[in-house]
Every structure is written in structure tokens, then in C-alpha cells.
Amino acid sequence: xxxxxxxRCCVHTARIPKKQQLIDSDNEIQGWQITISEKAKSMELxxxxxxxxxxxPELSISSFDQGTINLSQLFxxxxxxxxxxxxxxxxxxxxxxxxxxxxITGQ
Numbered sequence: 001x002x003x004x005x006x007x008r009c010c011v012h013t014a015r016i017p018k019k020q021q022l023i024d025s026d027n028e029i030q031g032w033q034i035t036i037s038e039k040a041k042s043m044e045l046x047x048x049x050x051x052x053x054x055x056x057p058e059l060s061i062s063s064f065d066q067g068t069i070n071l072s073q074l075f076x077x078x079x080x081x082x083x084x085x086x087x088x089x090x091x092x093x094x095x096x097x098x099x100x101x102x103x104i105t106g107q
Contacts, residue, residue, distance in 0.1 A: 036098035043095055046088040053084040 060077040063069045069077075 036095060036102065039091055039095045039098060043088075043091045046084070046091045049084045050088040053081040057081050 056077050060069060060074050064071070064074045
């Protein structure tokens, strides 16, 4: 039969994994909170970049029509525009995912 000291030791040993799980969970949630904060900041930058590059295609077409840029340069401008829009959309998606995760977990 287990004595009081042995029983207390078993209870303490059983609590250690639970405490570690709680610590790991808290660390993960803090990581997500930091990530969402960073994504929110980068969303602002991505929005600005998308707006700035959004004007470029129209200007580049007129420059191409006037002969001041060649087709390769026109494609480069369009590529930059697409990359900026892709970055903006990816950042928006990340913020939505992280926000919903924190909402679900109640943080």
C-alpha cells in the first residue's frame, strides 16, 4: 500500500506533464500574438506598396506606346505589380488566419 509520501510523489509527477503542456500552449499563443502583430504592420506596408505599384501599369503602357520603354521593361513593371498584389493578399490571409486562431482559443 502506498504511503502518504509515495502518493504525494505520484500526484506531483502526474502534474509535471500538465504544467509543461500549459507552458507550451502559452508560449505558442504568445508566438501567434507576436506574429499577428507583425503581420498587421506588414499589411500596412503591403497596402502602400500595392497602391504605389497599382499606378505603374497604366503609366508603363503609355510609356510603351510612346516608345520610351521596351516590352521587357513593361513586363518587369507588370511583374512588380503582381508581386506587390500577391504580397498584399498573402498578408491579409495570414492576418485573418492568425486572428481567427486567437479568437477561437479565446486569447
